Amino acid sequence: MKAIAVTPKQKDSARLVEIDKPNVADVKDGRGVLVEVLRVGACGTDREINNAEYGIAPEGFDFLVLGHENFGRVAEVGESVNELAVGDFVVATVRRPGHSFYDRIGEQDFTTDSEYFERGISRLHGYMAEFYAESADFLIKIPPAIKDVAVLLEPLSIIEKGLKQASDIQERLKIWRPKTAAVLGTGSVGLLTVMALRLRGYEVHGFGRNEREGYLNAELCEAIGATYDSTAEISVQDSTKKYGEYDLIFECTGYSPIVFDAMQSLNENGVLILSSVTGGDKTVEVPSDRINQQFVLGNRAMFGTVNANREHFELGVKDLALCEAMYAGWLARMLTHPVEGLKNYEKVFEILNNAGEYKAIKTYFEVNKI
Ligand SMILES: [Zn+2]
Numbered sequence: 001m002k003a004i005a006v007t008p009k010q011k012d013s014a015r016l017v018e019i020d021k022p023n024v025a026d027v028k029d030g031r032g033v034l035v036e037v038l039r040v041g042a043c044g045t046d047r048e049i050n051n052a053e054y055g056i057a058p059e060g061f062d063f064l065v066l067g068h069e070n071f072g073r074v075a076e077v078g079e080s081v082n083e084l085a086v087g088d089f090v091v092a093t094v095r096r097p098g099h100s101f102y103d104r105i106g107e108q109d110f111t112t113d114s115e116y117f118e119r120g121i122s123r124l125h126g127y128m129a130e131f132y133a134e135s136a137d138f139l140i141k142i143p144p145a146i147k148d149v150a151v152l153l154e155p156l157s158i159i160e161k162g163l164k165q166a167s168d169i170q171e172r173l174k175i176w177r178p179k180t181a182a183v184l185g186t187g188s189v190g191l192l193t194v195m196a197l198r199l200r201g202y203e204v205h206g207f208g209r210n211e212r213e214g215y216l217n218a219e220l221c222e223a224i225g226a227t228y229d230s231t232a233e234i235s236v237q238d239s240t241k242k243y244g245e246y247d248l249i250f251e252c253t254g255y256s257p258i259v260f261d262a263m264q265s266l267n268e269n270g271v272l273i274l275s276s277v278t279g280g281d282k283t284v285e286v287p288s289d290r291i292n293q294q295f296v297l298g299n300r301a302m303f304g305t306v307n308a309n310r311e312h313f314e315l316g317v318k319d320l321a322l323c324e325a326m327y328a329g330w331l332a333r334m335l336t337h338p339v340e341g342l343k344n345y346e347k348v349f350e351i352l353n354n355a356g357e358y359k360a361i362k363t364y365f366e367v368n369k370i
Contacts, residue, residue, distance in 0.1 A: 001129060002129070003125075004345045006063065006064055007063055011051060014050045014349055037129060038071050041362060050349060054122075065127075065128060067127035094307065095118045109307040109312075129342075130368070146324055158307070162273045163200075164315065181197045181203070182262070204225075207231050248270060250273045252276055253276055254277075266298070271301045271303075273302075274305070275305050335361075342365060
């Protein structure tokens with residue numbers, strides 16, 4: 001079968017390869033599920049792996065099949081799989097257990113291992129292929145009503161984990177009635193965050209670098225009752241004069257200096273969520289006394305979040321369904337750049353490398369018809 005693979009640490013090595021079709025029997029204890037891949041989303045992670053910034057091949061291979069944002073249909077199930085049937089739509093989680101205590105209790109998204117096992121990223125082949133085999137334990141069943149937007153579930157799961165942790169952390173307060181939120185970054189992850197917070201009843205303010213005029217992402221913020229401001233015109237900190245301080249801030253820009261701006265824009269008892277993976281070595285001068293004092297005197301909290309577990313995917317399924325019910329058609333507007341067939345992988349990377357020019361929000365392969 002066909003797949004898209006890279007040679008890790010070799011720049012621009014993405015190519016179409018022919019590999020063996022997997023088998024339900026590849027998974028032990030009869031728990032195997034063979035999935036026909038329908039759609040695979042592409043994002044900055046795929047771009048960075050093809051750019052040789054990271055990515056590790058599975059043991060015994062000199063290539064890595066890419067792809068972590070997946071959506072497919074069950075083609076065959078092993079004899080011990082009762083929860084899924086042929087024809088069901090599914091999305092697979094990405095990280096698999098390693099060795100730490102967290103991994104052993106099924107919380108591999110909190111692993112303390114330095115070696116990760118992530119499909120399409122590290123040590124495991126991904127989903128940019130015609131089929132994959134996986135244990136039913138790592139598959140999330142998708143209601144047919146959201147099949148057309150379910151390729152957004154994996155990126156949404158990252159946000160669900162962040163918001164779940166924020167609400168767990170805020171249990172420290174006997175009462176916490178958050179009203180306003182700021183979302184820093186309005187790419188695909190930022191827009192899904194705006195959506196998830198609007199569904200939770202927040203007054204949401206989105207911030208991006210682009211000017212508002214003619215920017216589809218800004219239009220999408222406003223279409224569900226959020227605002228959009230360009231940080232070229234107003235800093236996040238200055239925006240608090242307009243909107244007040246934020247009870248919750250979700251950072252997903254990839255631009256680390258903005259974190260310190262966010263730290264100074266948080267309300268008392270508020271919570272700041274960091275989700276950008278910033279691999280560079282940027283430094284910045286900050287008013288450290290003031291920031292520290294605000295955090296101490298205002299009981300403010302800040303934490304980082306990465307990856308997601310089964311429960312976060314399940315929360316995401318509910319939010320996708322609720323979003324379709326509340327803002328019908330909105331999610332589909334995020335699916336700006338479908339590319340038909342794995343053979344057109346060069347087009348996918350062309351769009352990823354020039355996302356601004358293409359005005360792409362979500363680029364994805366249509367591997368097979370839904
Ligand atoms: Zn991704």
